[in-house]
Amino acid sequence: MGLLLETAIACPYCGETITVLVDGSLHEQQYIEDCQVCCRPIVIHVQVSGNGQCRVEARHEDEV
Numbered sequence: 001m002g003l004l005l006e007t008a009i010a011c012p013y014c015g016e017t018i019t020v021l022v023d024g025s026l027h028e029q030q031y032i033e034d035c036q037v038c039c040r041p042i043v044i045h046v047q048v049s050g051n052g053q054c055r056v057e058a059r060h061e062d063e064v
Helices: none
Strands: 004-010 017-023 028-034 041-048 054-060
Touching: 004 054, 017 028, 017 041, 017 054
Parallel strands: none
Antiparallel strands: 004 017, 028 041, 041 054
């Protein structure tokens, strides 16, 4: 069963803080989600350490 973690990030385009759900059961993942404010595509990169700490990076689509 997946562990969903609610994480706040800053949109790299408009700077607004938005909340995203990430799957904490995967060690590493990358996906695109549109900003809930400005609707631009954010590349979200997630890394989960062995002790369950989650690191989330939000980037412009052209920074990949």
